[in-house]
Amino acid sequence: MRTFLINIFRFGVLLIFYKLITFILLIPTFTNQSSNDFYGVDSNKHKIILVGSSNLEHNIDYPLLNKTFENYDVIGCNLNAPSGLFATLNKLKQLNPSDQDIIILCLPHSLYESEFLLPLKSNQKIGFNLDMVLKSFYNFPIPSLQSFFTLNINDVYDIGTKRGYLKPSNENNLNTFSPSPKMQGSKDYLNCSINNEDMFFITNDTFEQGFLRKINTYIASEFNSKIFYRYPAIRENNFDINKFRLQYLNEEFEFINSFKNSIYTENYWYNQWYHLNACGRDLNTEKLILEIKSKIGI
Known part of the structure; x- marks a missing residue:
């Protein structure tokens, strides 16, 4: 039982690490458009x-x-x-x-x-910035975390390849x-x-x-x-x-x-x-x- 719990803990840590890396890679795709x-x-x-x-x-x-x-x-x-x-x-x-x-x-x-x-996974989202996303986590932790845990690397790739249509933000x-x-x-x-x-x-x-x-x-x-x-x-x-x-x-x-x-x-x-x-x-x-x-x- 102890070994099983340790393996579950390790899996959880690896999963959170993977999601954090995915989220960090997602940040450059945020646009204030x-x-x-x-x-x-x-x-x-x-x-x-x-x-x-x-x-x-x-x-x-x-x-x-x-x-x-x-x-x-x-x-x-x-x-x-x-x-x-x-x-x-x-x-x-x-x-x-x-x-x-x-x-x-x-x-x-x-x-x-x-x-x-x-909707972090959306490849059509606009009006996003890191500060806004963090405020969502603070004010609505459960739905924001649910969105966070659905992320995967393929989402980041999909979003990154569909950003060509976006106009520059209002600088x-x-x-x-x-x-x-x-x-x-x-x-x-x-x-x-x-x-x-x-x-x-x-x-x-x-x-x-x-x-x-x-x-x-x-x-x-x-x-x-x-x-x-x-x-x-x-x-x-x-x-x-x-x-x-x-x-x-x-x-x-x-x-x-x-x-x-x-x-x-x-x-x-x-x-x-x-x-x-x-x-x-x-x-x-x-x-x-x-x-x-x-x-x-x-």
């Missing part, structure tokens, strides 16, 4: 900050929002979904939200899962603002072409109550702003989301829309899940304006 790029305008007014992923590139009319809420700067803060929740929240901190600002988290359903808190670390996403110049997008391809189904069947509670507590403690949540657009009959998770979110998080009101028919979709076309963008923005006026009262 998009960490300081935002949508909307910044004219030193109080801010309404929308937080999400690529859904904020396709589904929001920022000029209309800024025209409607003229006493606020409406800003879009996003990273792609493969970058995970913690990197997205870290980017939000670059805006230094105050207690007079409003934050609306329009997160994809996947970002309510611990697997996507700190001055100055926030930049684009009035509208470039994505909205696509002909098919603007013409509201109907996409009938099978590319819109989302499956999020987990319910991690402890993780959701921790996320809610962390966001409330890190940001001294008014915090609200909003369900992202999903396609009708193209989703499988855990009903107990939705029930918990409705009860414990302050949403400005209902899950039912986040469902859009097929004529509003562009090229993948969470991506509406221009007609969908207009309808979604119209809904958002009404929600902000009625639920937030501005």
Whole structure:
């Protein structure tokens, strides 16, 4: 028995050593790309900050929002979904939200899962740096360690060979603002072409109550702003989301829309899940304006 325990201990030490070496090799692949790029305008007014992923590139009319809420700067803060929740929240901190600002988290359903808190294995992640990763380990040790222990050398090689598409980071670390996403110049997008391809189904069947509670507590403690949540657009009959998770979110998080009101028919979709076309963008923005006026009262 003693020999068996010693061998188990040795194996554990070797495994941790291997994972540490793998993590160290991964660090040079971290990129701050998009960490300081935002949508909307910044004219030193109080801010309404929308937080999400690529859904904020396709589904929001920022000029209309800024025209409607003229006493606020409406800003879009996003990273792609493969970058995970913690990197997205870290980017939000670059805006230094105050207690007079409003934050609306329009997160994809996947970002309510611990697997996507700190996706170290993702070869599409951006907005990463070592300091941010270490803070994730400090604030969310269990899901961060789970991500750490799934790493292997092949992941590092895969990530390293797919970094050619990345643009250089903003070396001055100055926030930049684009009035509208470039994505909205696509002909098919603007013409509201109907996409009938099978590319819109989302499956999020987990319910991690402890993780959701921790996320809610962390966001409330890190940001001294008014915090609200909003369900992202999903396609009708193209989703499988855990009903107990939705029930918990409705009860414990302050949403400005209902899950039912986040469902859009097929004529509003562009090229993948969470991506509406221009007609969908207009309808979604119209809904958002009404929600902000009625639920937030501005």
